[in-house]
Amino acid sequence: MKTTQTIFAKPIAFFKRDFKIATSYRMQYATQGFGIILTTFSFFLLSKMFEGTQVSQLEPYGGDYFPFVLIGIALTDYFTISTNTFANEIRTSQIVGTLESLLVTPTSIITILLSSYVYKLLSTSFRIFFYILVGVFLFDMLLQPVNVIALSLAFLLTLLPFFGIGLVSAAFIIVFKQGNPIGGLMAISSGLLGGVMYPVTVLPGWLKPFSTILPITHGLEAIRQILLNGAGLTDIHRQLLFLAILSVFSLVTGMVSIYYGLRIAKKEGSLLHY
Amino acid sequence: MLPAIELHNISKTFTERNWKTFLFRKPRQTLALDDVSLKVKKGEIMGLLGPNGAGKTTLIKILSTLVTPDSGEGSISGLSLATQSLAIRNKIGMVSTNDRTFYWRLTGLENLDFFATLYNLCGSIKAERITKALQLTDMEDKADSRFMSYSSGQKQRLAIARAMLSDPEVLLMDEATTSLDPIATRKLLTFTRETLARQEQKTIIWCTHNLHEAEDICDRATILHRGKVLYSGKLEELSDSESPNIELAFSNLVDFFQNSPLAGAGIDTTRDKSA
Numbered sequence: 055m056k057t058t059q060t061i062f063a064k065p066i067a068f069f070k071r072d073f074k075i076a077t078s079y080r081m082q083y084a085t086q087g088f089g090i091i092l093t094t095f096s097f098f099l100l101s102k103m104f105e106g107t108q109v110s111q112l113e114p115y116g117g118d119y120f121p122f123v124l125i126g127i128a129l130t131d132y133f134t135i136s137t138n139t140f141a142n143e144i145r146t147s148q149i150v151g152t153l154e155s156l157l158v159t160p161t162s163i164i165t166i167l168l169s170s171y172v173y174k175l176l177s178t179s180f181r182i183f184f185y186i187l188v189g190v191f192l193f194d195m196l197l198q199p200v201n202v203i204a205l206s207l208a209f210l211l212t213l214l215p216f217f218g219i220g221l222v223s224a225a226f227i228i229v230f231k232q233g234n235p236i237g238g239l240m241a242i243s244s245g246l247l248g249g250v251m252y253p254v255t256v257l258p259g260w261l262k263p264f265s266t267i268l269p270i271t272h273g274l275e276a277i278r279q280i281l282l283n284g285a286g287l288t289d290i291h292r293q294l295l296f297l298a299i300l301s302v303f304s305l306v307t308g309m310v311s312i313y314y315g316l317r318i319a320k321k322e323g324s325l326l327h328y
Numbered sequence: 329m330l331p332a333i334e335l336h337n338i339s340k341t342f343t344e345r346n347w348k349t350f351l352f353r354k355p356r357q358t359l360a361l362d363d364v365s366l367k368v369k370k371g372e373i374m375g376l377l378g379p380n381g382a383g384k385t386t387l388i389k390i391l392s393t394l395v396t397p398d399s400g401e402g403s404i405s406g407l408s409l410a411t412q413s414l415a416i417r418n419k420i421g422m423v424s425t426n427d428r429t430f431y432w433r434l435t436g437l438e439n440l441d442f443f444a445t446l447y448n449l450c451g452s453i454k455a456e457r458i459t460k461a462l463q464l465t466d467m468e469d470k471a472d473s474r475f476m477s478y479s480s481g482q483k484q485r486l487a488i489a490r491a492m493l494s495d496p497e498v499l500l501m502d503e504a505t506t507s508l509d510p511i512a513t514r515k516l517l518t519f520t521r522e523t524l525a526r527q528e529q530k531t532i533i534w535c536t537h538n539l540h541e542a543e544d545i546c547d548r549a550t551i552l553h554r555g556k557v558l559y560s561g562k563l564e565e566l567s568d569s570e571s572p573n574i575e576l577a578f579s580n581l582v583d584f585f586q587n588s589p590l591a592g593a594g595i596d597t598t599r600d601k602s603a
Contacts, residue, residue, distance in 0.1 A: 159447055
């Protein structure tokens with residue numbers, strides 16, 4: 055039986071690898087921090103336009119645009135890295151040349167991909183924490199006491215479908231090497247139709263059905279309800295159920311895609327090509 | 329005793345695939361390996377020789393489970409290449425000429441620590457294996473320097489140290505001396521023969537296109553040409569009265585194969601002296 059030490063050893067090893075490589079480029083932290091302050095400030099200024107006016111579409115979220123959009127952009131950061139990390143790990147390893155040395159070890163590709171996510175998840179969490187700090191301390195954003203269990207569950211169930219999509223993207227990169235149409239399509243449709251910058255109620259009627267099939271729409275809705283309206287599990291059960299079904303479907307699709315992607319690349323002898 | 333490596337009738341053809349072959353023309357096919365069979369005993373150094381494009385690297389990739397053969401079967405330490413690839417990867421160590429398989433911004437020690445974890449090593453066993461691998465390759469003094477600061481010889485030695493981490497039964501060494509100067513090459517050959525093969529009892533596949541290097545280090549050799557095994561046996565037996573030196577013997581063998589009307593007809597032209 056695997057001990058806790060061996061189960062977590064590989065994700066920790068990947069975290070250490072990525073952390074050491076990232077900290078060897080120190081300048082990126084300064085530019086990232088500066089970027090967050092600028093982004094937050096620009097949305098703060100944008101929200102000033104709506105100050106004192108009643109925007110009916112924002113009423114379900116407390117009526118204030120600034121926390122609405124800040125939650126949207128902060129969480130989109132998570133969903134984007136969840137979709138892209140696996141494909142990026144494969145692509146970077148192909149180009150840099152480390153893929154061969156990873157794949158000749160007795161570690162499955164799924165473990166390699168999931169472990170490569172740890173640093174991204176933690177660094178993104180740190181970045182989002184920084185977004186919130188900037189929002190609260192520099193721009194007077196108000197935070198409500200929240201239901202932590204509901205928030206954690208909503209967050210996890212929103213991430214999982216993106217994991218599945220990320221695995222499909224990685225499988226695509228394994229077989230076709232370049233381009234990532236699945237990740238690209240997901241990023242565009244999520245940004246446009248998922249309610250990141252504006253509520254989905256402002257979308258034209260013919261676009262709304264597309265919006266409802268995206269995991270980000272339901273994830274953002276649930277998380278905003280929890281953070282801005284103090285909603286609990288019962289209030290967001292419909293979104294959670296939809297996300298749970300989508301999670302199972304996309305994870306199974308992702309695993310199957312990786313399995314077949316590897317099979318095709320090994321058969322064609324193109325696994326290490328780039 | 330069970331052979332360390334056993335291959336039976338392995339064939340592999342690569343098929344070109346792009347938008348042109350999808351829409352307009354028949355894909356080109358390249359025969360990489362044609363009915364290759366091989367047996368390597370435990371502790372033996374088997375040379376894999378042949379000109380560029382002979383199929384050596386494809387064979388190494390099949391042995392390291394990175395490429396699936398079209399037909400035939402094989403095993404390493406009794407484990408099937410087709411069905412037990414994860415278990416096989418615990419039994420093999422791979423050394424290639426590509427120094428990009430390391431993380432350049434990490435130190436040698438950090439690289440070894442990372443890969444040791446991927447080989448399921450942890451705690452004191454991991455520390456012992458890393459120390460032993462560094463001692464074996466004489467890299468203890470450079471372990472805390474970044475990989476990017478290493479010379480070609482040091483990079484190659486770290487590649488061997490990494491391959492030794494899992495204490496593998498089989499070492500696959502693909503053109504391991506390519507980027508080394510003559511002195512470093514000599515050191516690596518001696519190290520491979522004396523330390524890895526004789527002392528550590530590793531079974532080694534030494535893949536090269538350098539005949540003298542193979543003659544120096546290998547117990548036996550398999551010569552590949554256009555994916556076919558031309559010869560398998562002791563290299564000194566390849567040269568005879570007609571071909572007194574190994575280079576002449578090799579070129580005669582290749583010429584014989586190329587000019588033989590039998591070669592294209594799929595008839596075995598192999599001269600096997602290993603039996």
